[in-house]
Amino acid sequence: QQQVKQSPQSLIVQKGGISIINCAYENTAFDYFPWYQQFPGKGPALLIAIRPDVSEKKEGRFTISFNKSAKQFSLHIMDSQPGDSATYFCAASDYKLSFGAGTTVTVRA
């Protein structure tokens, strides 16, 4: 079974809106939580990552929120742009990376 549960499977947002993707995990040994972005026909690429001793990390329009007690973390895409249309994967690592199922984000102009 998947060690990282990701939702929603897909979402559509208007340009300028906020996209929110949620992930949950059970393994308390996970100590690294990255998000990967994948465009069609390409491999995933690291977008942003967080360690469990930090509750929030922001890079430009992308923010990870992390709730250690709830074992949940989320990606917020602020001011969403058509170029953000992609599939996003959350992941968690102890000594191997386990990925969520992915969320396809479509930003409508």
Place this chain on the structure above:
Amino acid sequence: NAGVTQTPKFQVLKTGQSMTLQCAQDMNHEYMSWYRQDPGMGLRLIHYSVGAGITDQGEVPNGYNVSRSTTEDFPLRLLSAAPSQTSVYFCASSQGRVGSYNSPLHFGNGTRLTVT
């Protein structure tokens, strides 16, 4: 730098055929891995290697073999292809412990395999 290079980009096999998916990286990374990507399943780890001569199984290893004779190359072999192996395969590498904060995973652009 080319990064992680995968060949071929596309492949069609008949059930029972064998083939090798090639992966090469030019970043001198110690860790290399193979994932398969299926709709609704995310990326699942097939096999990985922490250095030349060392390989180990991931979560879905059945039907696949790997070897790591050099730091640069990590081929994935399908011994007897089955329709269930229809998927997109990604090779990835990282410098240190996989998934550590200072050692992100770098992916190739994938091989799309269809088994009929």
